Amino acid sequence: MTDVKRRTVLQGAGLVGGTVVAGGLLAACGSDDGSSTAQDDAMATGGAPAGTELGPTSDVPVGGGRVYESEKVLVAQPSEGEFKAFSSVCTHQGCAVSKIEGTTLTCPCHGSEFSTDGGKVLQGPATKALPERKIRVEGDTIFLA
Ligand code: FES
Numbered sequence: 288m289t290d291v292k293r294r295t296v297l298q299g300a301g302l303v304g305g306t307v308v309a310g311g312l313l314a315a316c317g318s319d320d321g322s323s324t325a326q327d328d329a330m331a332t333g334g335a336p337a338g339t340e341l342g343p344t345s346d347v348p349v350g351g352g353r354v355y356e357s358e359k360v361l362v363a364q365p366s367e368g369e370f371k372a373f374s375s376v377c378t379h380q381g382c383a384v385s386k387i388e389g390t391t392l393t394c395p396c397h398g399s400e401f402s403t404d405g406g407k408v409l410q411g412p413a414t415k416a417l418p419e420r421k422i423r424v425e426g427d428t429i430f431l432a
Pocket residue numbers: 377378379380381382394395396397398399411412413
């Protein structure tokens with residue numbers, strides 16, 4: 288085999304290998320229709336899957352909230368009986384958003400602030416909203432939905 292032919296064969300093999308890897312990556316990215324599920328969202332933010340029990344509603348103070356560290360979720364109760372949940376992973380550089388006061392969620396690392404109104408950024412350096420997490424309250428218990 289000449290050098291030119293050997294190079295062509297090797298390049299062809301590399302292309303095939305690249306295609307397989309790309310196919311594998313596409314398969315790992317979820318459905319083809321562009322929709323995402325709560326499970327997809329949880330996986331994207333490194334959080335716990337749907338159905339996970341977080342705890343009793345009494346653990347979430349009115350006008351404040353609670354961070355569920357292992358689930359990477361924070362739940363706020365801006366007004367009595369109104370629960371909102373977000374990923375606790377800061378969209379700036381990934382620190383845990385841990386301070387919850389009223390409707391403001393604060394990241395301790397660089398001071399980004401987010402609102403319980405959709406997780407939107409109130410103050411940078413973060414530029415992207417905190418992803419919302421769906422929850423359901425059954426009786427007095429909060430679950431990821
Ligand atoms: Fe949260 Fe920088 S990581 S503000």
